[in-house]
Amino acid sequence: MIKRSIFSSRTLPYLLILPQIAITLTFFYWPAVQGLMQSVLLSDPFGQHSKFVWFDNFITLFTDPLYLTSIVRTLLFSIAVAATSISLGLFIATMANRALKAKALIRTMLVWPYAVAPAISGILWLFLLHPSYGVVAIAIKRWFGIDWNPVLRGGDAMAMVIMASAWKQISYNFVFFVAGMQAIPKSLIEAAAIDGAGPFRRFWTITVPLLSPTLFFVTVMNIIYSFFETFGVIHTMTQGGPGGATNILVYKVYQDGFIGLNLGASASQSVVLMSLIILITALQFKYVERKVQYVG
Amino acid sequence: MKLRKPLLVFVIAVATVFLAGQIMAAPVTINWWHAMKGARGDVVNTMIKAFNDSQSDYEVVGSYKGNYDETVNAGVAAYRAKKHPHLLQSFEVGTQTMMLSGAIYPVYKLMKDAGYNIDWKGYLQPVLSYYMNANGDLMSMPFNSSTPVMYYNVDLFTKAGLSMLDKFKPVTWDELGEITGTLVKSGVPGGMVTGWQSWTQVENYSAIHNTAFASRSNGYEGLDCELLINNDKVVKHIAMLKEWMNDKRFFYGGQKFQGPKAEFIAQNAGIYIDSISAIAKLQKAVKDFKWDVAPLPVESWMTEPQNSIIGGASLWVFKGHKKTDYKGVAAFLKHLAKPEMQIYWHKNTGYFPITLGAYDALKKEGYYKENPYQEVGISQLTRKEPTKISRGLRLGYFIQIRNIINEELELVWNDTKTPQQAMDSAVKRSNAKLREFERTYK
Numbered sequence: 001m002i003k004r005s006i007f008s009s010r011t012l013p014y015l016l017i018l019p020q021i022a023i024t025l026t027f028f029y030w031p032a033v034q035g036l037m038q039s040v041l042l043s044d045p046f047g048q049h050s051k052f053v054w055f056d057n058f059i060t061l062f063t064d065p066l067y068l069t070s071i072v073r074t075l076l077f078s079i080a081v082a083a084t085s086i087s088l089g090l091f092i093a094t095m096a097n098r099a100l101k102a103k104a105l106i107r108t109m110l111v112w113p114y115a116v117a118p119a120i121s122g123i124l125w126l127f128l129l130h131p132s133y134g135v136v137a138i139a140i141k142r143w144f145g146i147d148w149n150p151v152l153r154g155g156d157a158m159a160m161v162i163m164a165s166a167w168k169q170i171s172y173n174f175v176f177f178v179a180g181m182q183a184i185p186k187s188l189i190e191a192a193a194i195d196g197a198g199p200f201r202r203f204w205t206i207t208v209p210l211l212s213p214t215l216f217f218v219t220v221m222n223i224i225y226s227f228f229e230t231f232g233v234i235h236t237m238t239q240g241g242p243g244g245a246t247n248i249l250v251y252k253v254y255q256d257g258f259i260g261l262n263l264g265a266s267a268s269q270s271v272v273l274m275s276l277i278i279l280i281t282a283l284q285f286k287y288v289e290r291k292v293q294y295v296g
Numbered sequence: 297m298k299l300r301k302p303l304l305v306f307v308i309a310v311a312t313v314f315l316a317g318q319i320m321a322a323p324v325t326i327n328w329w330h331a332m333k334g335a336r337g338d339v340v341n342t343m344i345k346a347f348n349d350s351q352s353d354y355e356v357v358g359s360y361k362g363n364y365d366e367t368v369n370a371g372v373a374a375y376r377a378k379k380h381p382h383l384l385q386s387f388e389v390g391t392q393t394m395m396l397s398g399a400i401y402p403v404y405k406l407m408k409d410a411g412y413n414i415d416w417k418g419y420l421q422p423v424l425s426y427y428m429n430a431n432g433d434l435m436s437m438p439f440n441s442s443t444p445v446m447y448y449n450v451d452l453f454t455k456a457g458l459s460m461l462d463k464f465k466p467v468t469w470d471e472l473g474e475i476t477g478t479l480v481k482s483g484v485p486g487g488m489v490t491g492w493q494s495w496t497q498v499e500n501y502s503a504i505h506n507t508a509f510a511s512r513s514n515g516y517e518g519l520d521c522e523l524l525i526n527n528d529k530v531v532k533h534i535a536m537l538k539e540w541m542n543d544k545r546f547f548y549g550g551q552k553f554q555g556p557k558a559e560f561i562a563q564n565a566g567i568y569i570d571s572i573s574a575i576a577k578l579q580k581a582v583k584d585f586k587w588d589v590a591p592l593p594v595e596s597w598m599t600e601p602q603n604s605i606i607g608g609a610s611l612w613v614f615k616g617h618k619k620t621d622y623k624g625v626a627a628f629l630k631h632l633a634k635p636e637m638q639i640y641w642h643k644n645t646g647y648f649p650i651t652l653g654a655y656d657a658l659k660k661e662g663y664y665k666e667n668p669y670q671e672v673g674i675s676q677l678t679r680k681e682p683t684k685i686s687r688g689l690r691l692g693y694f695i696q697i698r699n700i701i702n703e704e705l706e707l708v709w710n711d712t713k714t715p716q717q718a719m720d721s722a723v724k725r726s727n728a729k730l731r732e733f734e735r736t737y738k
Contacts, residue, residue, distance in 0.1 A: 042736050045372045048398040049736060060732070066725075132549060132558040151550045152710050240699075241551060243706035259365050260696035261372065261393055262732070 032274070038267035045261040057268035066244065067252075067269075071276070074248040077162065078226035084166040085222055086215070089173025094203070096174070097181050107178060114171035118232030125164035126237050150238065154245025157238045161246050164237060165230045173218050180214035181207065212292045220284055227277055249273045323355040326624045327381035331367040331609065332440070333360050335576065339644045347631045354624030364609060365695075371614075375399050380614045382625050385439060387609045388426060389694040392515070394612050395435050396692075396737050401613040401622070403629065404433040410626030422603050422677045423650050426688035427610050430516055436610040437629050440647040442571040443604045443677045444496040446593065447578065450586040452566045456482035461590035463672050468596040469536065472567075476545035479566040487545035489560060491553035491570040494701040495607055496592070498525055501533055503605045503686040505598050515690040519734040523697070523726045526719035534715040538708055548709040551702050571607055572673040575646045589669045591676045602686040604676050608647065648674060692733030697726040
């Protein structure tokens with residue numbers, strides 16, 4: 001049953017939501033419209049020479065093989081970040097759920113990384129993993145003999161940014177999973193245990209299906225996070241390098257627009273990025289949501 | 297009734313005080329947005345204060361807006377919102393963008409209109425030539441100009457039995473190959489690292505060897521220029537560095553300067569190529585070994601090497617302010633060019649003095665006898681009259697082009713492409729950007 005509020009006055013509801021609408025229009029829709037307009041122009045940074053060029057910016061984008069690689073790279077990156085942070089978040093939530101002592105304290109401490117801004121997360125991990133001055137990097141090179149070099153090798157750099165990005169989200173997912181697990185009736189699990197189901201079986205056949213609304217929500221949020229908010233991580237750690245290996249779509253938008261001052265290219269990239277994420281989210285809602293079992 | 301007269305007197309008195317405040321005009325504020333933070337920011341503030349204290353008509357207010365990218369972006373955004381400052385510090389790669397923007401008031405015109413008759417010949421030509429238009433008129437005022445030099449670890453050299461490098465006669469790249477080989481054999485983890493690889497190993501390499509970086513005199517003469525860096529000289533140089541990677545004579549420390557500098561300070565590399573602005577940083581950070589400075593190596597076939605090119609930034613004047621403001625801007629620029637200011641700037645930051653007068657004064661007072669590091673850069677910059685292809689680069693979307701060159705070089709270092717493939721690819725991608733830029737300004 002959908003909750004409904006009844007208002008006696010006809011205009012009061014509209015007035016109440018007016019501030020939120022004003023903010024959404026100003027900070028979300030207006031820039032989006034500007035971006036759309038900018039993407040069909042060829043303009044100089046100062047706005048003195050602007051030429052309307054139809055879809056030339058888009059054509060230039062899609063005929064650039066590097067851009068298509070960037071799309072694939074972003075998808076792989078975001079799947080990796082989402083998978084890592086969801087699985088680790090779920091694992092830690094399951095463990096924390098069984099804690100008997102100091103439950104509140106443990107859970108609070110496990111949530112802390114979420115409060116860290118992505119850029120700071122990037123710098124922290126850089127201090128650990130940079131091959132020239134990173135503490136863990138030096139340990140890896142010395143004790144394991146692995147030639148860890150994210151400054152030179154794209155694969156290492158990708159691993160590094162995936163770790164820094166996923167680390168933050170583990171806490172976010174943890175919070176939701178713990179909350180979701182509270183809603184699972186203990187009696188179900190106990191009944192299954194009495195029937196002889198081992199812990200893995202109990203987990204996969206009871207916990208996970210009942211957690212599926214949470215899983216779905218968390219997947220959508222993680223994918224959106226990894227598309228956009230990881231900008232801070234990339235900017236502080238690798239700036240898209242080496243050799244463009246960590247140049248995900250959102251970072252390319254920044255590089256071309258703010259560093260390169262090529263506003264038309266940047267705007268068209270952000271339009272493509274926006275369409276991509278709308279498509280992915282719509283697909284998720286259409287197909288994945290069917291599998292979600294909402295507890296009645 | 298009784299209150300009226302005193303009240304009236306009171307109101308008139310207050311009004312007079314306010315009006316008097318307007319008539320005794322406050323100094324005109326001149327805004328300068330720059331990217332100098334930390335120690336350099338303090339030096340800038342001192343120079344601003346000296347100007348403000350010396351007269352009462354104008355007050356310059358300097359604001360630190362972030363690094364070079366962020367400062368230029370702030371200026372661009374402000375100009376679009378018509379809330380722009382008078383002066384903006386823009387890095388050298390943004391020169392073409394600023395010059396064609398239609399938003400700037402060329403410096404040579406500003407100084408002439410304000411009544412100053414500047415003898416531009418009294419300025420260091422290699423520094424000025426980067427910021428001149430095709431006619432030789434100065435568009436922006438050079439502010440912090442640097443050039444790359446080679447730093448080396450004296451203690452490691454001595455341990456390996458190598459002699460000190462001359463401060464004015466450059467070694468050849470072949471000799472450097474032997475030097476780095478000796479260093480590695482003597483136990484140093486690596487030979488050479490370089491910061492700003494595009495600037496030091498491609499742009500400056502081309503200038504010093506009088507090789508064109510781009511057609512149309514490196515872009516000075518037209519927007520229809522194309523990159524030429526896939527020529528055999530540059531490709532051969534990159535291939536040599538790649539070969540050195542096999543025995544650690546050269547290793548890659550990162551795109552900018554932080555990684556390579558860390559390697560040099562940790563004594564993992566005996567040689568470090570970077571801007572002269574690293575002198576101050578090394579003086580602060582290096583505590584446990586002696587180091588020295590030498591000019592960049594030159595190929596053995598280049599018997600009379602050309603000048604190196606500058607990096608750094610210059611000051612641009614924005615249009616759209618009152619005429620009286622511009623008198624103040626001109627006065628401030630004149631103040632910055634005074635010998636005392638130039639000498640102070642050079643001594644405290646290491647960036648070049650832009651006037652010959654300041655340079656001569658420094659030489660006369662024996663500054664370079666006591667601080668020999670500093671002269672390496674200046675003499676490398678001025679050792680020969682710049683040619684049309686060694687005076688600098690004037691390319692649109694240059695920042696993106698540098699990023700492209702960086703990316704392609706990284707693909708060489710990590711074995712994904714050969715040097716020829718990488719340079720060809722860099723040329724192709726950069727030319728696409730140049731054509732886009734050209735279309736925007738047609």
